Amino acid sequence: MNDSLLKPLNDLETGERGVVRQLRGGREFTSRVATLGFTPGVEVTVVQNYGRGPILVTVRDTHIALGRGEALKVLVEVL
Amino acid sequence: MSKTEASLTIALAGQPNVGKSTVFNMLTGLNQHVGNWPGKTVEQKMGEFIHDEQVIRLVDLPGTYSLTANSEEERITRDFIIHEQPDVIVVIVGAPALERNLYLLAELLMMPVPLVVGVNMMDVAESNGVHIETHVLAAALGMPVEPLVASRNQGVHELLDAAIRMAENPTAFAPKRPAIRPEHRPVLADIKAQLAGQVPPPYPEDWVALKLLEGDTEITALIQNATQQAWGNIHTILLQHEDAYLDIAGGRYEWIGRIIRAAIMRPKPGAITLTDRVDRVATHPARGLLLLIGIFGLVFWLTYTLAMPVVSWLNQALMEPLSGWLRQVLFGAPAWLSGLVVDGIIGGAGTVLTFLPILVVFFAALGFLEDVGYMARSAYVTDRFMHWMGLHGKSFIPLFLGFGCNVPAVMGARIIEDRRACLLTILLTPLVPCTGRLAVLTFLAPAFFGRAAMFVTWGLVAFNLVVLALVGIAVHRLAFKDEHIAFIMEIPLYHLPNARTIGLFVWHNTLAFIRKAGSIIVIVSVIVWALSWLPNGDMESGLLATMGRGLEPVGRWMGLGDWRLIVALLTSFVAKENTIATLGILFGANSAVTGLAAQVAGVLTRPAALAFLVVQMTFIPCAATLAVIKQETGAWKYAIFNVGLLLVISLSAGVIMYQIARLF
Secondary structure (H helix, E strand, O other), X not given: OOHHHEEEHHHOOOOOEXXXXXXXXXXXXXXXXXXXXXXXXXXXXXXXXXXXXOEEEEEOOEEEEEOHHHHOOEEEEEO | OOOOOOOEEEEXXXXXXXXXXXXXXXXXXXXXXXXEOOOOOOEEEEEEEEXXXXXXXXXXXXXXXXXXXXXXXXXXXXXXXXXXXXXXXEEEEEHHHHHHHHHHHHHHXXXXXXXXXXXXXXXXXXXXXXXXXXXXXXXXXXXXXXXOEHHHOEOHHHHHHHHHHHHHOHHHOOOXXXXXXXXXXXXXXXXXXXXXXXOOOOOOHXXXXXXXXXXXXXXXXXXXXXXXXXXXXXXXXXXXXXXXHHHHHHHHHHHHHHHHOOOEEOOOOOOOOHHHHHHHHHOOOOHHHHHHHHHXXXXXXXXXXXXXXXXXXXXXXXXXXXXXXXXXXXXXXXXXXXXXXXXXXXXHHHHHHOOHHHXXXXXXXXXXXXXXXXXXXXXXXXXXXXHHXXXXXXHHHHHHHOOOOHHHHHHHXXXXXXXXXXXXXXXXXXXXXXXXXXXXXXHHHHHHHHHHXXXXXXXXXXXXXXXXXXXXXXXXXXXXXXXXXXXXXXXXXXXXXXXXXXXXXXXXXXXXHHHHHHHHHHHHHHHHHHHHHOOOOOHHHOHHHHHHHHOXXXXXXXXXXXXXXXXXHHHOOOOOOHHHHHHHHHOOOOOOHHHHHXXXXXXXXXXXXXXXXXXXXXXXXXXXXXXXXXXXXXOHHHHHHHHHHHHHHHHHHHHHHHHHHHOO
């Protein structure tokens, strides 16, 4: 897969879906979000993204709020 | 082994938001001890109950998403399981988020303790179109799985029976365990070969090997110390597989996917749930904020509308007759004894206790909002604003709790993972006006300002919040250098509130307040009375008057030339409500409480009254709050810094307010 197709999660608009392909950032961050279900290959839906403030996504049937800085480190392939 | 009288120890484990405490409360009721894990600032809940003539000890483990060493809660959970080895662990998972909740189970399956599973909130899942066949799940996992609706006490006893059967016959526990992905199996086998016989008991060898591969810092340090030559080899292997942990997490989710495939029926993708509909308003940046302000206002309106009549009723129907009766009973006794009991204890601690209804209603409202799932939304909506102070939304929750009492608010700051954000939240908490201060404010403001009282009251609350924001921004800029703090938070589904959960929330918080009133506040009421009475048996020439008069020059800068007002402020250090109690004692205890406010208003000009209220609202934290600040931060320096900071803020605010108000 071409890396240029990957977008950070906070570039997705409300209602858009994507598949997590890569996690950036330190080990503590990546292991925390992986535990919460953001492992490569999982599908996520952006429930809310108003361009500022934290974004709200669903992953594995749960709602997770992510700060914009955190969402930037989750790279997805848009569906 | 001294496990008290309990014949069985059952541990409750589960991720946050699965209703684990509802199960705990159902089983233990009021027979629970809430404290801290030894040496930690994590809440420990234990309880005992009798089931079929057997005494069972129930340990509520902290809610955790996994068993890494990333947080204190996770370390406590795994340490307890490894070192204390409970007879059985009851794992609570939530039906609406089954897949994610089973992640913890996948980790617990590597522990040397038998497990049973309770799938809670079956009703919530059904209403969201999720259907779960628990017997299919049980077959796939190879262990007992019971469906639960804990809030309605459905399935709890079946689950308990299953747990006890398992504890009595642990050899029957033969579950399917998650296997690591094929590409990592040789590596894991290598590590295990290197470890053979060198893992210090009681750590399970397989688990240690897996945790090493996951890069667990605590286990890595443990093995580095325990093994001599082997560590070099292990370390080399680990360096070549540094990102194995993501594959291991992914592998666990693949395993979970296979386990639940046949057991779960989901709604069509894109179905709109009730939670989604409510959240279109509740988490919207503008509408959500309006809703939050509305809810905030409603909580206060409800608190004071419901509680104030009870407070005045308590004063008129209970405290005043009690004082009168005691005065009669003690008629023949020495004057000092009657003074001590009636003016000191009843006038002091008694007055404070009459504010209890305010606290009960406030905590009930907050417990309700927490239980239905709203508090997480309030954190989400306020996140943007909290970032100005270098905090994130989670800090809003303890700060809001501070309006009830600063003591649980300081302890509530534990939910913030980042140490510096947690410290800053604690530092800011005393600027949230608690019930005690609000009681003083609402008691005095009408007498001071008449019709404008409402305006002044809200103005002063707003003033506190503005100061809080300014201090937060300043600390963030100056001390923390704008460092970014991660915001990652689960937003639970809305669900119906459970009366028992809310009741226990109110009970624990109120009990803490009563204990405080029963101990610290009684003692200080007596001391204040004694200081005012000694040495001549006359308040005008008492020790307290001398002290207050000594401080009059400072007071005069803000128009407070009356020593009694200064003393009232000083005694608020013991408990904020004491300001009223002290005024009650110093302005002559014979006057009914209703007359007191008018009497105080009589000695103050309006600018001075304003200054008095400003100082009162921003004055140093009370003794109990300082004690928990020390306890939570682990050092007196933070508590002392807090006192210094608030002393500067309150005195300068008082002086400035007085000097400005005098111009009009």
